Amino acid sequence: MKRSLFLALFGFVLTACASDFYYDRGEKVEVTKTSQTRAVNDQNVSYYITEKGHKVGVTNDVIVKCESAKSCVETLHKKGFKQVSQLSSTLFLVRLERGEDVFKVAQKLHEDSEIKFAQPNFLKEKIKR
Numbered sequence: 200m201k202r203s204l205f206l207a208l209f210g211f212v213l214t215a216c217a218s219d220f221y222y223d224r225g226e227k228v229e230v231t232k233t234s235q236t237r238a239v240n241d242q243n244v245s246y247y248i249t250e251k252g253h254k255v256g257v258t259n260d261v262i263v264k265c266e267s268a269k270s271c272v273e274t275l276h277k278k279g280f281k282q283v284s285q286l287s288s289t290l291f292l293v294r295l296e297r298g299e300d301v302f303k304v305a306q307k308l309h310e311d312s313e314i315k316f317a318q319p320n321f322l323k324e325k326i327k328r
Contacts, residue, residue, distance in 0.1 A: 219232065219247070219302040220306070221318045221319055222306070222309050228250065229249070230247035230248065231248050232245060232247050233245075233246045233248060239256075239258075242260075243258075243259070244257065255322070257321060258301075258322065259297070259301060260295065260301075261292075261293045261301060261305045261308060261318065262291070262292055262318055263290070263292075263293055263308055263314055263316070263317045264289055264290050264291075264315045265289050265314050266315060268288050268289055271313060271314070274311060280295075292320065301319045302319060305317045305318050305319050
């Protein structure tokens with residue numbers, strides 16, 4: 200009984216401490232949300248700190264690169280995305296509905312075999328020289 204309770208409590212703590220992540224060049228990058236947010240061009244930007252200490256802003260968009268444009272458009276529409284903009288021959292910007300978790304959507308897209316990479320659209324903080 201004590202062991203079951205301990206395992207349940209341990210699982211809860213791990214879930215509560217779990218951070219968001221995305222894939223960068225095939226490597227998992229964990230981020231932790233900060234309390235800072237702001238509006239930029241009619242979009243809310245939430246700020247996160249990467250495991251290396253870099254501060255990045257995240258919009259409600261996902262950048263997707265595919266093997267071919269035709270298969271990518273079909274794949275994205277099959278997944279129910281309504282707002283898809285083509286940035287180049289194989290690069291697309293997918294705008295998510297309010298309330299969708301940008302990291303979870305990017306992770307699911309990244310797992311699709313038609314898609315080379317998918318990651319949130321980041322806004323990096325300007326650095327003065």
